[in-house]
Amino acid sequence: MRITLERITNVVVIASCLFVVGDILYHRVDSPKAPPVYAAGSRIKDVPALGLKNAERTIILATSSSCHFCVASLPFYRRLAIAAKHGGTRIVAVTPELPPANRAFLESNDVPIDASLSIPQSGVSVQQTPTLILVRRDGTVINSWLGQLSAEKEGQILRMAAGS
Numbered sequence: 001m002r003i004t005l006e007r008i009t010n011v012v013v014i015a016s017c018l019f020v021v022g023d024i025l026y027h028r029v030d031s032p033k034a035p036p037v038y039a040a041g042s043r044i045k046d047v048p049a050l051g052l053k054n055a056e057r058t059i060i061l062a063t064s065s066s067c068h069f070c071v072a073s074l075p076f077y078r079r080l081a082i083a084a085k086h087g088g089t090r091i092v093a094v095t096p097e098l099p100p101a102n103r104a105f106l107e108s109n110d111v112p113i114d115a116s117l118s119i120p121q122s123g124v125s126v127q128q129t130p131t132l133i134l135v136r137r138d139g140t141v142i143n144s145w146l147g148q149l150s151a152e153k154e155g156q157i158l159r160m161a162a163g164s
Contacts, residue, residue: 037125038133038144046139047123051115053137055090059161060124061113062094062131065105069148070130076154077111080161087163089134090114094122096129134160 038044044060046052059080063070084091093116095102103116119126124133134142134157142160145153 037127037131038141040141040143042141044133044135044139044141045123047121049115049117049121050092050123051090052135052139054114055088056137057087057089057142057161057163058135058137059084059089059091060094060122060126060131060133060135061091062119062124062126062129062133063102063106064095064097064129065101066097067129073130073148074109074111076149077106078109079154079158081111081113083158083162085112087161089161089163092117092122094119094124094126132157 044050044052050058050060052058061077061080063077065071081091083089091113093099093102093106093113095116096119099116099118099121103113106113106116128146130148131144131146133144136142145157149157
């Protein structure tokens with residue numbers, strides 16, 4: 001009887017691990033599979049706090065310090081901040097948490113930003129973190145991305161942020 005219970009326990013533990021790993025891998029790259037809320041060519045209304053007119057391009061970076069995909073993406077965000085600075089692109093963080101906490105989270109991880117706003121304050125409707133939206137001065141969306149990104153998409157975004 002003890003051996004049978006041990007085997008059942010082992011099977012349950014293995015199945016649980018496979019489920020968790022599968023769920024993480026499913027959501028890891030370019031998740032979710034739904035189309036982005038802000039498709040290329042759509043418009044974002046500029047509100048004073050967002051300040052789209054302050055630069056030719058702005059990256060709206062929706063993050064949260066409690067989002068494990070955001071934490072895992074920090075090395076990319078550091079590279080993005082460098083590329084954006086060289087390309088004259090602003091980075092505005094929007095967050096479901098308190099903006100000072102989000103700014104501290106990003107800047108303590110060497111991700112300088114131009115502003116940190118709450119999602120309602122920004123006027124941007126973001127349903128999940130991480131979300132990146134690249135916007136022109138007039139509010140036209142160049143492109144947007146949801147979830148943790150593949151290396152290929154990260155490279156594409158870095159080139160766009162640098163203005164190439």
